[in-house]
Amino acid sequence: MTEYDYDELGLVAGLEIHQQLDTATKLFCQCPTEIREPEESTRRFTRYLHPTRSELGEIDDAALEESKVDREFEYLAYDSTCLVEEDEEPPHELDDEALETTLEVAQLMDMSPVDQAHVMRKIVVDGSNTSGFQRSTLIATEGEIETSEGAVGIEDLLLEEESAQRVAETDDGVRYSLDRLGIPLVEIGTKPDISTPDQALEAAERIGMLLRSTGKVKRGLGTIRQDVNVSIAAGARVEIKGVQSLDDIDDIVRNEAARQVELVEIADELAEREASVGEVQDVTDVFEGTDSGVIAGALGSGGSVMAVPLSGFDGLVGREIAPDRRLGTEFSDHAKRHGAGGIFHTDELPAYGVTEDEVAALRDAVGADPEDAVAIVADDDEIAESAIEAVAERARSSLEGVPEETRGANDDGTTRYMRPLPGAARMYPETDVPPVEPDPSEVPQPELLTEKVERYQAEYDLGSGLAEQVAYGKHMPLFEDVVSEGISASDASGGSPDESDGVDPTLAATTLESTLTELRRDGVPVSDLHREHIVSVLSMAESGDLPNEGVPDLLRALAEEPDRSAEEAAEEAGLGGADEEEVREAIAEVVERNESQVEEEGMQAFSGLMGECMGALRGKADGDLVSQLLREEIQKRA
DSSP states (O other): OOOOOHHHHTOEEEEEEEEEBOOSBOSSSSOBOOOOOGGGOOEEEEEOOOOOOOTTSOOOHHHHHHHTSOOEEEEEEOTTOOTTTTTSSOOOOOOHHHHHHHHHHHHHTTOEEOSSBOEEEEEOOSSSSTTSEEEEEEEEEEEEEEETTEEEEEEEEEEEEOOOEEEEEOSSEEEEETTSTTOEEEEEEEOSOBOSHHHHHHHHHHHHHHHHHTSOBOOSTTSEEEEEEEEOTTSOOEEEEEEOOGGGHHHHHHHHHHHHHHHHHHHHHHHHTTOEEOOOEEOGGGGTTOOOHHHHHHHHTTOEEEEEEEETOTTTTTOEEETTEEHHHHHHHHHHTTTOOOOEETTSOSOTTOOHHHHHHHHHHHTOOTTOEEEEEEESHHHHHHHHHHHHHHHHHHTTSOOOEEEEEOTTSOEEEEEOOOOGGGEEEOSSSOOBOOOGGGOOOOOOHHHHHHHHHHHHOOOHHHHHHHHHSTTHHHHHHHHSTTOOGGGTTSOOOOOOOOOOHHHHHHIIIIIHHHHHHTTOOGGGOOHHHHHHHHHHHHHTSSOGGGHHHHHHHHHHSTTSOHHHHHHHTTOSOOOHHHHHHHHHHHHHHTHHHHHHHGGGGHHHHHHHHHHHHTTOSOHHHHHHHHHHHHHHHO
């Protein structure tokens, strides 16, 4: 791909980072924030959503276009679903824990909290909220982060409710799950200070580090999403939503800048050709008896073929504007929004069963000359007509250059059309939730992850690599708990702590960052391990009731049967610590079985026998003790 001079292009980009908070309950109700499996659903209900007017009587363009797609929304409810989530009861007051965490984030970005926070309704009629709107609250403004290419301003910080999770397409519409709906979410919006793809990635990484520094954000796929706003001087602002992987941000910005360059060049070429878009026409007769499977299928179901002539567009509809995406792909995206499977256009025909004779007849039917292109849609009458009208409208915007719009991120770093950009008519006050006055005075200043890495090395003597793994890993809050004083098995589930010096930091770090990973790779269901399981196992190891070598086996046993306590699982698996005399006897038996090897090799036999001794003890003894006693036994016999 061409690497542009982004300063010359006038590239401007901004980020919107959406991060779920790890709170006990949801933002406007007391339901848990646990993600469920669709199979756990206990009932279902359906809704149809329609856009509402703002206080000024306006309807948002994005909501209006979304409402043109007639769909039924089905929702999966659970035993934990409440009336607030179903929009059958007013929302409760803003969650205190979520507000406090949001204020911590504001501190880390040097932002100024608002004097009074008012909950607003943001219209969404795509089914992702049962109410037809998302509740959002401005908490702080005017902050800043640093990057190697200069400072990036933080415009606003909002506290929002997460949307419902889309789980399936149905014959009538879309199916959503209500488990995610209402989870507290912070939205961080930067100013348009980003001028290169690399700076966009660096800014996103910095914000991600600051969020994780609180220790109060959810981790894992889908818990953080990045939206990117991109424009070039000759282009237009485009909002790209749903960038799942932070590593994709620079590619998204790079590809969007290139796409806008191509669209501007196409518009210039169209202007030179004095191009125009004609009227939509019914060309069903042209394709009677066609061998094209798609077209024949539509006609066989009583559908029609609709066409739009594109004067001066020949050769440009098939022009690539992004990797594996052409101007015709853009047209097709708009057609798909209206239910069509896609479009055909003359830059790619004859193909797909459409013959040269049919192409010639199509051109004749709509009055297209050789320098013109024609786009067609074959589908049910209503879908074909609305889809081809959408294609015609997108073709007209090609004459102007880059349309302002909201696009969705694809896995390959490209984007697709979603809807028009939302406007001010999208927001209006929420009357069911009272305003709050944020008080940052008692909110602690979180320690940055970069500072944690340095502290773990100095305070706990962890290597730099392990310290960084722990600080940036999802188990960091648990590590902090188990290595601090007063954390032991008795308070694993929130009870009163015993007097304790905490778990050995190296053991805790390797267990959380290495042992659990290795068990997961072996197919052990480590996701079934709860916090109390891990705390109890580490506490048993620290007290001497479990050798360090027995930690993986005990965690495996608990993961496979999580209803047991660590003590019960250790007893059933025979993982309790052996006393020194038992260890000596086991070692003596191993050495005696290998007596000739010991006599011949002496201490050189140690390595081979060590593994056999550990296997014989089955994790009941610490490796250091086994090593010491094995050396003594070999020395006696050698």
